[in-house]
Amino acid sequence: MGKTVRVAIIDDHDLFVRGLELLLPEVSEGRARVVASTGDAAYAVSLVRHAVPDLVLADIHMPRPGGIQSITAIRRAAPRVRVLAMSGDDDPSVAVEALRAGAVGFLPKSSEPAGLLPLLLVAVDGWAVMPAGLLPSLTGTPALHPAADLLNEADRRLLRLIAGGASTGAIADELHVSDRTVKRLTATLLRKLRVSSRTEAAALAGSAGLL
Structure with missing residues (x-):
């Protein structure tokens, strides 16, 4: 346990x-x-x-x-x-x-x-938690985020996992990488989105055309 x-x-x-x-x-x-x-x-x-x-x-x-x-x-x-x-x-x-x-x-x-x-x-474990139905409301009027063109499919997959509340371990299992790699990839994604936390990234994901 x-x-x-x-x-x-x-x-x-x-x-x-x-x-x-x-x-x-x-x-x-x-x-x-x-x-x-x-x-x-x-x-x-x-x-x-x-x-x-x-x-x-x-x-x-x-x-x-x-x-x-x-x-x-x-x-x-x-x-x-x-x-x-x-x-x-x-x-x-x-x-x-x-x-x-x-x-x-x-x-x-x-x-x-x-x-x-x-x-x-x-x-x-450090991840954002919120009902999926609230995500579109958290950043106001839906609009394409300026970082959309910077995200590749791997970035979007990671962002979907973050927005879904998956833990570090669960993401590592899903992507077949180590926990350390998940943390490194997450830090890179946050820089691309110009946000400072997983919470902000998750809030942004559902309403800004990033998924």
Whole structure:
């Protein structure tokens, strides 16, 4: 069994939090567990410093100071901790706001617990996580990206895998290369797209004519 993913939750919906606390270890066969939670966004940084999670699930819609502010504060205080924003709706505007605040992805709270584990694992591994239906909305009006002519078929294949949330290991298996090669190819792709993260690349892919 691999490393257990330590999850912290910033959410003021007690039933939702309790559900994840009970179901996540069960559906993941012990590979993910909730180590801390709070319904107070103002306490988010203290919770993260105390619990030292691998991943934080943060509800965007919370009482003041709010979920977006909690994401910003966590990223400043613990930049190595990855944050996934969550919401009860699929409003692309709040997803964009969360990404700008430092979240590595966005998940609707309607996600099935059994389907959460792969998403949590790829987020911890450094990849973007978000519903495919939101991608066209994240960069505004669809348009052909200036880098389109620079991408060859291998670049587009890699970009499709990134946009689909595949982990480094999964991409390495798919392309029959090493993890180190995947990281090198990804860095080259990000330079071509003129973006600084996999999150931005994934957001760009579905709406800018790059796939």
